[in-house]
Amino acid sequence: xxxxxxxxxxxxxxxxxxxxxxxxxxxxxxxxxxxxxxxxxxxxxxxxxxxxxxxxxxxxxxxxxxxxxxxxxxxxxxxxxxxxxxxxxxxxxxxxxxxxxxxxxxxxxxxxxxxxxxxxxxxxxxxxxxxxxxxxxxxxxxxxxxxxxxxxxxxxxxxxxxxxxxxxxxxxxxxxxxxxxxxxxxxxxxxxxxxxxxxxxxxxxxxxxxxxxxxxxxxxxxxxxxxxxxxxxxxxxxxxxxxxxxxxxxxxxxxxxxxxxxxxxxxxxxxxxxxxxxxxxxxxxxxxxxxxxxxxxxxxxxxxxxxxxxxxxxxxxxxxxxxxxxxxxxxxxxxxxxxxxxxxxxxxxxxxxxxxxxxxxx
Numbered sequence: 001x002x003x004x005x006x007x008x009x010x011x012x013x014x015x016x017x018x019x020x021x022x023x024x025x026x027x028x029x030x031x032x033x034x035x036x037x038x039x040x041x042x043x044x045x046x047x048x049x050x051x052x053x054x055x056x057x058x059x060x061x062x063x064x065x066x067x068x069x070x071x072x073x074x075x076x077x078x079x080x081x082x083x084x085x086x087x088x089x090x091x092x093x094x095x096x097x098x099x100x101x102x103x104x105x106x107x108x109x110x111x112x113x114x115x116x117x118x119x120x121x122x123x124x125x126x127x128x129x130x131x132x133x134x135x136x137x138x139x140x141x142x143x144x145x146x147x148x149x150x151x152x153x154x155x156x157x158x159x160x161x162x163x164x165x166x167x168x169x170x171x172x173x174x175x176x177x178x179x180x181x182x183x184x185x186x187x188x189x190x191x192x193x194x195x196x197x198x199x200x201x202x203x204x205x206x207x208x209x210x211x212x213x214x215x216x217x218x219x220x221x222x223x224x225x226x227x228x229x230x231x232x233x234x235x236x237x238x239x240x241x242x243x244x245x246x247x248x249x250x251x252x253x254x255x256x257x258x259x260x261x262x263x264x265x266x267x268x269x270x271x272x273x274x275x276x277x278x279x280x281x282x283x284x285x286x287x288x289x290x291x292x293x294x295x296x297x298x299x300x301x302x303x304x305x306x307x308x309x310x311x312x313x314x315x316x317x318x319x320x321x322x323x324x325x326x327x328x329x330x331x332x333x334x335x336x337x338x339x340x341x342x343x344x345x346x347x348x349x350x351x352x353x354x355x356x357x358x359x360x361x362x
Contacts, residue, residue, distance in 0.1 A: 030070030030081055035326040039121065040069040043080040046126035047117035048099055051133055055093035057154050061133060062089040062099045064112045066328040077120045085112035085327075086133060087334060092154075106337040150190035150200065160189060163199040163238035166248045169217070171205065171234060175254075179225070181205035181232060182218055187259055196241030204233035204259035233259035 033040060044066055052060040067083040088109065089102035117131040153159055164183060172180050187202030207230035210222035234254040 030072035030079065032324050033069050033071045034324050035066040035069055035328040037069070039071075039078070040066060040080065040082070042126055043069075043119040043121055043128075044082055044084055044117070045100070046119055047082060047084075047115070047128045047131045048086065050117075050128035051115070051131045052093070052099055057152065058093050059088045059105055060091045060093055060095065060099050060102065061086040061113065061115075062091075062102050062104060063331045064104075064334070065330055066326065068324075068326050074120070077122060080117075080119045080121060082115075082117045082119065084115050084117075086115050087112055104332060104334050106335060110336050148193055150192040153189045153191050153199075153201075159191060159197075159199070160186070160201070162240060162248055163189075163201055163236065163250070164203060166238055166250045167201070167203070167234060167236040167252055168205060170250045170252055171232065171254055172212070172218070175232070177207065177230070178211055178213070179207050179230075180210045180212060180215060180218055180222055181230075182208050182222055182224065184224070184231065185259055194239070196239055196244070199238045199240065200236070201238075202233070202235050202259060204231055206231055231258045232256055 044063055048061060048063050055061075064085040064087050067085065069083075070081040072079045072081075088105040089099055090105050091097050091099060091102035113133050113135060115131065115133040118129050120127045120129055164186070168181065168183060175181070182205060184204050184206040187204075189199065189201035192198045192200070206224045207228065208218070208222040209225045210218070215222065232254055234252045236250055236252045238248055238250045240248045
């Protein structure tokens, strides 16, 4: 009986041995590597290029910082698992200009965009298999087309020329200001197919040097009055049906001051409209505030008791992040532009009712 039991146990051990051997050859997880390693930078550059290829509107992204990198082996390939951040660049989506030749967009979102990627690399090539970036804190999914739904308009679209021109002309005709206003900043804009095209947009304007008493409409000589700052912002709905040979109808709601912060604040495309001249952001450094406290702190002298007994120095907090040079240094400095504030209170313009949604019902 005992011999039979021993043979059964021996047989089970023989069956178990091959299974244990198979478990021992499983692929090990990736190991942390330096964020500033040239191979990691090459992998991140490949991931950025791959993500920008999939964009069809807005702006391309540019690398900001590499947060962590892991490396594992898969046959002859090295697999890099990457976490990094990016920012919107001043290069438009679809542009042939590489993102490495672009600068960060100085307005709009200030927080960096989180990204992660999986890149397979050989000695000569980098193949990005997967890359995701959290645009507006959400991964943008593929959406089916929606007939009749509002769709975002690219900031370079010629379709924005007429709605903005009509909206500003209406504001200048109904406002109590003694001077004409012209475009300063463009916000989000959409287009919807109704009984024609319905444009919804947000923008703000700046007072020009052209007085209404001397100028009926805006022209190239109407430049912004930077000495007497005055702003107004509007939400506008413009209905356009050119095939009916009817003028566009604008319904605007305006208030004094600059446009409230929005995620996709955009400068107007230069060249397509006589509404205002292109103004480059000032490169003059901000003035130094003499009343601000100095960054240098005065070190207090130690008392006699303190000199007798020296306190132990705290050991530096070495973590896996700083041991691997993570996060990396920013690819470029980010210098956001703050919106200019109005110099003083201005009277809110009257809102005149225009075309309503029910007017478009046949």
